[in-house]
Amino acid sequence: MSRKPNLLLIMCDQLRYDVLGCYGNELVQTPNIDRLARMGVVFDQAYSQTPVCVPARHGLISGLNPFEIGLLKNEGLSREIEAPLPELIRQQGYHTCAVGKMHFHPARRHYGFNRMLLSEEVPSHFDDDEYLQFLRAQGYGHVIEPHGKRSELYYVPQISELPEHLHTSAWTADTTCDVIRQNRNRPFFLFSSFIKPHPPFDPCVPYDTMYAPDQVPPPKRREHERTSDDAWIDVMNDYKVNGIDSLSREDELKMRAYYYGCVTQLDKQIGKILDTLESCGLIDDTLIVFTADHGEMLGDHYSYGKRTYYEMSAKVPMIVSWPGTLPEGERRDQFALLQDIYATFVSAAGGKVPDASSGVDLLPAAGRRGQPTREKIFAEIGRGRLFKTMLRWDRYKYIYHANGGKENLFDLLADPDEFNDVSAQHPELCRECREQMKAYYSGYGLDEALDGGRLVRYDETEHVPRGYLDQSPKWPSTVIAEME
Template sequence: MRRKPNLLLIMCDQLRYDVLGCYGNKLVQTPNMDRLARMGVVFDQAYSQTPVCVPARHGLISGLNPFEIGLLKNEGLSKEIEDPLPERIREQGYHTCAVGKMHFHPVRKHYGFDRMLLSEEVPSHFDDDEYLQFLRTQGYGHVTEPHGKRSELYYVPQVSELPGHLHTTAWTADTACRVIRQNQNRPFFLFTSFIKPHPPFDPSAPYDTMYPTDQVPPPKRREHERTPDDAWIEVMNDFKVNGIDSLSHEDELKMRAYYYGCVSQVDAQIGQILDTLESCGLIDDTLIVFTSDHGEMLGDHYSYGKRTYYEMSAKVPLIVSWPAALPQGERREQLALLQDIYATLIAAAGGKVPAASSGVDLLPAARQTERPTREKIFAEIGRGRLFKTMLRWDRYKYIYHANGGKENLFDLLADPDEFNDISALHPELCRECREQLTDHYRAYGLAEALGSDGLARYEETKHVPRGYLDQSPKWPATVIADSK
C-alpha cells in the first residue's frame, strides 16, 4: 500500500504576494519560493479573510470563518475550536509538529500537535519559547528583543543584534529540518511558521545591504490619498505609522529595502527545508503548501501594516506543490482563502472535511485548470466603527466601511493598483453588494456587521494625526527577567 503523503505547511508572517519572483517581482531575490512554484501550482487569487495575525491563523486551523470563533481582530477566541486541523490529521496516523510562530491563544494550546517548538513574536514566558532557550545556550540570552526593537521603533528599519545563524529565521528552518530528518520514516504533518518579514524589519547581515535604496521602487500611491481631513482615511488605511508626513523619502525606501532583506533571508531558509526534503528522498511525496497570514502595505496608498482590503494587505501568496500527484509550473485564477488549506490538507491525509468548515479542497483545482473553488469571497475585519467588509468576485472588489458608510468599488483587471474608485459610477451594483453582504451576515447572525436596516453604519469620524504609534504589546518583563 502506498504511504500517505507527508504534509508541510510553510507560512510567513506579513509577506506581500508581490515580492516573490513567481508573482512577477524583478528585484527581490526569492529563488527558493520560485523553485517551489516551479514544482507546483500557484494560486493567483488567494486571500486572507481577516487580514491580521490571530484571526487569519485560527481561521486556517479551524477551517471556519474567523468571526465564527469570535475573531474580528487580534483578540482571544470566544468559542472553542471543535475540529482543529492538527487533530484531524493526527487521526489519520500522522506525527504532527508545530515549529516557529503559531500565535495561538493560549500560547501553548496544542490543538492536536504532538510537539510544539516555538519562536513566538512576543512570548509570554521564557519557559514557553524554545527559541529563547536556544539563544541562552548560545550565549545570547541577554538579547531581550531578539526579533527587533518594538515600541516607537516598530517600523524603524534595523539590523538584527543576532548573527544570521542565530536569527529566528534560521532557527525556525534548522528546527524544521531536524523534525523532517527525525520523522522521515513515518508520515508527518509539519507546520513551519516564520515570524518574518513581520516588523520590526531587522535582517541580519548581509541581507541588510542586499537592496540599495537607489534600486528600491517607491510606494505606489496618489497624492489625493493623503488628504488629512478625509473622514474615512484612517479606517481605510488603518495606519501603523501615523503622521506619515514625518517620514522622508529616504526613510521609506530604507524601510522597504530592509523588508526585502527579511524576505530574502526567509527565502534562503526555505531553501534549506527543500534541500532537506530532497536529501531524505521525500520531496516528491510531500504535499507542500506555502502561504502567508496576510500582507503588508509598506507605504502603498500612504498606509502601513495590514487590517485593510487593499490587495497588498489582504491578498496572499499561495503555492501548492506535490510532484508525485499534481502538475508542476502551472497557475490558477480560482479564488481561494486560507481556510481552503485546512480542507486541502485534511483531504490529502485521507480524512473527511467537517461539514461546518468554510474551506474548499484545492487539490481538484490544482489538478484541473477549470475546476471551480468558490464564486465569491466574503471577508470582514474590525469592531464597531472600525468594522469593514469586502466582497470579491470575478474582476471586482467591493469594500464597505462602517465609519460613515463609505464604500469602494475597484475593477482589478483595469485598475490592479486600486487607484480608481468607481463606486459612484455604479450605484446599483454597490446596492446589490450591500444586500449580498447583509444577507450573508444575517445568515450567520453576525451582529457586529449589521445595523437596523442593513450593514452597520456609524457617524463618520475624522483622521487625527498622532505621530508614531507606540506599538504594543511590549516585550514582557517575565521574559526579560528569565532570560538573564
Template sequence: MAKKPNLLLIMCDQLRFDVLGCYGNPLVKTPNIDRLAQRGICFDQAYSQTPVCVPARHGLISGLNPFELGLLKNENLAKEIDHPLPELIRKQGYFTCAVGKMHFQPERKHYGFDRMLLSEEIPAHFADDEYLQFLSEQGYGHLTEPHGKRSELYYVPQISELPEHLHTTAWTGDTTCRVIRQNQNRPFFIFSSFIKPHPPFDPCVPYDTMYALEQVPLPVRKEFERTPDDYAIDVMNDYKVNGIDSLTLEDELKMRAYYYGSVSQVDKQIGRILDTLESCGLIDDTLIVFTSDHGEMLGDHYSYGKRTFYEASAKVPLIVSWPASVPQGERREQLALLQDIYASFITASGGIVPEASSGLDLLAAASDPDQPLRDRIFAEVGRGRVMKMMLRWGTYKFIYHTNGGKMNLFNMENDPEEFTDISAEHPELCLQCREAMAQYYQSYGFTEALNGNQLVSYDAQRHVPQGYLDQTPKWPGTVVAADGN
C-alpha cells in the same frame, strides 16, 4: 494501501505576494520560493479573510470564518475550535509538529500537535518559548528583544543584534529540517511558521545591504491619498497617515529595502527545508503549501501594516506543490482563502472535512484549471467604527466601511493599483453588494455587522493623525530576564 503523503505547511508572517519572483517581482531574490512554485501551482487570487495575525491563523487551523470564532482583530477567541486541523490529521496516523510562530490563543494550546517547538513574536514566558531557551544556551539570553526593537521603533529599519545562524529565521529553518530528518520514516504534518518579514524589519548582515536604496521602487500612492477627506479612508488600516509625515522618502525606501532583505533571509531557509526533503527522498511525496497570514502595505496608499483590503494587505501568496499528484509550473485564477488549506490537508491525509468548514479543497483546482472553487469572497476586519468588509468577485472588489457607510468599488482588471473608486458611478451595483453582504452575515448570525437586515453604519468621524508608526505591546517583562539572571 497507498502510502500517505507527508504534509508540510510553510507560512511567513506579513509577506506580500508581490515581493516574490514567482509573482512577478524582478528585484527581490527568492530563488527557493520560486523553485517551489516551479514544482507546483501558484494561486494568483488567494486572500486572507481577516488580514491580521490571530484571526487569519485560527481561521486556517479551524477551517472556519474567523468571525465565527469571535475574531476580527488580535484578540482572544470567543469560541473553542471543535475540529482543529492538527487533531484531524493526527487521527489519520500522522506525527504532527508545530515549529516557529503560531500566535495561538492560548499560546501553548496544542490543538492536536504532538510537539510544539515555538519561536513566538511576543512570548508570554521564557519557559514557553524554545527559541528563547536556545538563545540562552548560545550565550545570548541577555537580549531583551531578539526579534527587533518594538514600540516607537517598530517601523525603524534595524540590523539584527544576532548573527544569522542564531536569528529566529535560521532557528525555524534548522528546527524544521531536524524534525523532517527525525520523522522521515513515518507520515508527518509539520507547520513551519516564520516570524519574518513581520516588523521590526531586522535583517542580519549581509541582508541589510542586499538591496540598494536606488534600486528600491517607490511606494505606490497618489498625493490625494495623503490627506483624505474622511475617516473611512483614514482607517483603511491602523497606520493610515498616522506618523507618515514624520518620515522622509529615504526612511521609507530603507524600510522597504530591509523588508526585502528579510524576505530573502527567509527564502534561504526555505531552500534548506526543500534540500532536506530532497536528501531524504521525500520531495515528490510531500504535499507542501506555502503562504502568508496577510501582507504589508509598506507605504503604499500612505499606509503601513495590514488590517485593510488593499491587495498588498489582503492578498497572499499561495503555492501548492505535490509533484507525485499535482501539475508543476502552472497558475490558477480561482478565488482561494486560507481556510482552503485546512480542507486540502484533511483531504490529502484521508480524513473527512467537517461540514461546518468554509474551506474548499485546493487539490482539485490545482489538478484541473477548469475546476470551480468559489465565485466570490466575503471578508471582514476590525470592530465598531473601524470595521471594514470586502466582497471580491470577478474583476471587482467592493469595500464597505461602517464609519459613515463609506463605500469603495474597484475594477481590478482596469485599476490593479486601486486608485480609482468607481462606487459613485455604479450605485445599483453597490446596493446589490451591500444586500449580498447583509444576507450572508444574517445566514451566520453575525449581528455585529448588521443593523436589522442592513449593514451597520456609524456617524462619520474624522481621525486625527498623531504619534509614530508604533506598536504595542512592548516586549513583555516576563521574558526580559531570559538568561535566568
C-alpha cells in the same frame, strides 16, 4: 496500500505576494520560493479573510470563517475550535508538529500537535519558547527582543543583533529540518511558521545592504489619498503609522529595502527545508503549501501594516506543490482562502472535512484547470467604527466601511493598483453588493455587521490613527528577567 503523503505547511508573517519572483517581482531575490513555485501550482487570487495574525491563523486551523470563533481582530476566541486541523490529521495516523510562530492563546494550546517547538513574536514566558532557550544556550541570552526592537522603533529599519545562523528564521528552518529527518519513516504533518518579514524589519548582515534604497521602487500612492478633505485612507486602513506624512523619501525607501532584505534572508532558509526533503527522498511524497497570514502595505496608499482590504494587505501568496501528483509550473486564477488549506490537508490525509468548514479542497483545482473553488469571497475585519467588509468577485472588489457608511468599488482588471474608486459610477452594483452582504451576515447572525435591516453604520468621525508609538506591545519584563 501506498504511504500517506507528508503534509508541510510553510507560513510567513506579513509577506506581500508581490515581492516574490514567482509573482512577477524582478528585484527581490527569492530563488527558493520561486523553485517551489516551479515544482507546483501558484494560486494568483488567494486572500486572507481577516488580514491580521490571530484571526488568520485560527481561521486556518479551525477551517471556519474567523468571525465564527469570535475573531475580528487580534483578540481571544469566544468559541472553542471543535475540530482543529492538527487533531484531525493526527487521527489519520500522522505525527503532528508545530515549529515557530503559532500565536495561540495560551501559547502552548496544542490543538492536536504532538509536539510544539515555538519561537513566538512576543512570548509570555521564557519556558514556553524553545527559541529563547536556544539563544541562551548559545550565549546570546543577553539580547533583549531578538526579533527586533519594538515599541517606538517598530517600523524603524534596523540591523539584527544576531548573526544569521542564530536568527529566528534560521532556527525555525533548522528545527523544521530536524523534525523532517527524525520523522522520515512515518507520515508527518508539520506546520513551519516564520515570524519574518513581520516588523521590525531587522535583516542580518549582509541582507541589510543587499538592496540599495535608491534602487528600490517607491510606494504606490496618489497625492489625493493624503489630503485632509479626503478621509479615504483613514477608513481604508486604521493602522496608519504615526508621523508617516513627515517621513522623508529616504526613510521610506530604506524601510522597503530592509523589508526586501528580510524576505531574501527568509528565502534562504526555505531553501534549506526543500533541500532536506530532497536529501531524505521525501520531496515527491510531501504535499507542501506555502502561504502568509496577510500582507504589508509598506507605504502604498500612505499606509503601513495590514487590517485593510487593499491587495497588498489582504491578498497572499499561495503555492501548492506535490511533485508527481500535481502539475508543475502552472498557475490558477480561482479564488482561495487560508481555510482552504484546512480542507486540502484533511482530504489529502484521508479524513473527512467537517460540514461546518468554510474551506474548499484545493487539490482538484490545482490538479485540473478550470475546476471551480468559489465564485466570490466575503471578508471582514474590525469592530465598531473600524468594522469593514469586502466582497470580491470576478474582476471587482467592493468594500463597505461602518465609519460613515463609506464604500469603495474597484475594477481590478482596469485598475490593479486600486487608485480609482468607481463606486459613484455604479450605484446599482454597489446596492446589490450591500444586499448580498446583508443576506450573508444575517445567515450567520453576525451582529457586528448589522443594525436592524441594514449594514451597520456610524456617523463619520475623523479617525486618529494608531502608529508605531503605541501599536505593538513591549516584551514582558518577566521574559526579559528570565533571559538574563
